Structure formats: structure tokens, C-alpha cells
Amino acid sequence: MPHDHPLETEVIGEFWEYPLAFGETLSSHDWVPLYTNRLLTSRFVARALAEGRRADIGTALILWAEAFRQDPAGTLPDDDLELARLAGFGADLDGWRAARAGALYGWRETHIANQEDARDNPRLGHPMIAGIARDMYRRKRGRDQARTEGAKAMARTRVRRKLIEINCTRAADSADVVALIAEWLIQRDLYITSDNVRAAFEATRGGPKVVTFQ
Template identity: 55%
Template sequence: MNPSDARDDTPEIVGEFWAYPLRHGDRLQSYDWMPLYVERLLSSRFVARMIYQERRQDIGTALLLWSASMKQDPAGTLPDDDIELAQLARFGADVDGWREARAGALYGWRAAHIDDAPPGALPRLGHPVIAEIAQEQFKRKRGRERGREVASWATAKSRVRSKLRDAKHARIAENDFAVEQIAEWLRDNDLYVTTENVRVAMETVMGAPKVVSMNGGGV
């Protein structure tokens, strides 16, 4: 991971306007890691410049901010506010100390437009390379969430089939469309897959079964 690899004329950014790839609300709260591309970092202009300027401490501060940005909203951004940045960079109340480190620690960061940001939200900063990492992490998160949803849905339909068979509705249990409709009704009404709930769902989506007397007359 190396924010300084992106040149000041990075093609993703046109003029002063940069539409950040993630929206407000796209977060990674449960993530506690991010990739660190060691060779890119060690050979970066950022590290070379900080060492040349005898500002090695800014490298550590930058690492803290890169890490902190992953927990922000959206992931990979930072608030453009010195008081908040001082906290994220572990300067605490020493805002003056943070301001001295700001130029080096925020090397490569720039103003970013955040879609769906609430009215009055603080301006936010982003970095093209950190943004790519955050976007990839968010895609992985969505993929895992989708996988869990698919598995949960398959389990729900399997339970519906089982309850239908237990209730002597084997033919309906083998009807994929019917099982899907029953499972959807239960999900939409936030109900557990119980025998009684499945019966109610079946009668609702398929209509109550007709009862016929032995002499052929309807009851």
C-alpha cells in the first residue's frame, strides 16, 4: 500500500473534482486489516521525500491515517478537519503538532466528492491508491454478504420443504415455484419456518384447499 504512488496528475481525477468510488454509508466497520505493499512503499516518492526532508516521523503518521481511513464513512476517506485528523493521527489535543505534520502525513490526499453525503457533512479527503484498496475491500465484503444471503435463502426453502412433507403436502414440497412463494411470504412477514406458519403461508399464496364430502358435495 502506497498512497504516494499516484502522481499529482492521476488520470482518475479531473481538475479539482474527484467523484469518490464509494458512497456515503459504504463502510468496513468489521474489517481489521488492509493490504500493505511493502516494496511499493519502500520505493515510493513519499518515503524518499520524507527521508530527504528529515521527516521520518511523518511516515508513521501517514500509516496511522491510512489505517484509520478504512473505518471512516465512506471507507478510505478522511475528514478535512484538523481537530478530527489530530485525533485519528493520535495527536490528541495537540492540534498544532498535527498541523506541523499535516503536509507530510497527507501527502497525495485531496478533496473528494462523496455521493449521498448528508447535508452539512464535513468535506472529505481521499487518495486514489487508498480508494482502490477500500473499493476492493468493499467488493469482497459485499460478495461475502451476498454468499451468506444465498446460503440463508437456500436453508429457508429447505426448511419449508421439510415442513410441507411433514404436513403430508409432498407434491407441493416438490414444486419449486410453490416453495419459493411460501418462503418469500414468510420472509416478507418476518416469520419463522414453523409448521403452522408454513400452513398459513401456503393457504395465503395458493388458496385454501377445498374439502369435498364422500358423496361429492362441497362442504
């Protein structure tokens, strides 16, 4: 595909630093966007049709889908055994190798920022796929952060109510105290009960650190 889409990552020269690091995955995602007009008008599709290699289009789409399930998201292993398996060729290495050049059109070697075994575990990336993976990962991270913040806000509300129940109204009126107690309980994976809130209040204010697990 031509490389002028705003989602694409920039590749300068032979060295390409991939936009995601190991561990940055989309493993919980069931969908990613497919830019159909861009695909249908791409050099990749035009070339495959002109050369009578329509099967390369299907194989490429399978590999694109598999790439979004890889680590990091949007990459592929530069290994024919693995690629043959991912592309659905199984043990048919000859069949895969005949399809490789067409199916991997636009893919190239890429460097992963925290990759220690680059020689033993080379990875391939595609600027367009990488751009989509980067964008989806940013959205995922934002949603994860929003869920975390939502859970913390709910915990603070429950802590405030418990402080009022145990007659610690001054503490309940302090946003800083409530947040500190909530964080103390979250870090220890404790339920927000009256006893645990009382223990957290004492612990965070230098009192006895006795915790009741419930």
C-alpha cells in the same frame, strides 16, 4: 505515492468523484492489504526520509488505518480537530498542523456521490487508499450476498421438508412455491415450523392469512 497501480481510482482535473458512497463502509473488517513494495519505493517515503521526517510515515499509516474505518471507507474528514484526534495528536493542534502536510501526502478533496452537506462535512481521499477500499467493499458485498443466498437456500430446504410433513407434496415439488413460502416467512422473521409453513402456504395462495408465532 505514484498513481499507476491497478487498484487506484482515476482522478481527472480538480473534481474527483469518490468510488464509494456514504453508508458503504468496512466497519466489520479487521484487515486490509498493505502493498509493502509500493509503499517502500513510493515518493512519499523517499520524501519523508530525505527531509528527516520519519514520523510522518508512522502518522500516515495510522491515518490510512483510520480511513478504512470511516464512512465511506477510505476517506478522512477535512477537519484539523478530527484529524488530530484520529492521528493520535489529541488536543495538540499545533503538533498536528506541523505534521499535516507530510502525513497527508497524496490526499485531496473528494466528492461523495450522495453527499448533501459537502461544505459542512468535506472529505479527503487518496487514490490508492480509495482503490483498496473500493476493492475490499466489493469483496465484502459479495461475501454478504453469498451468506444471504446461503441462508435463503437453507430456508427453502427446511420449507420443503415441512411441506412434506404436512402432506403438501405437490407444493414441495414446486421450486417456485417453496421459494415464495420461504421468502414470505423470511420477510416476517418467522420460524420455519409446520404451522407457520401451512399459514404461509395459505397466505401465498390467497387463503386465510392466519399466522402462528412460535
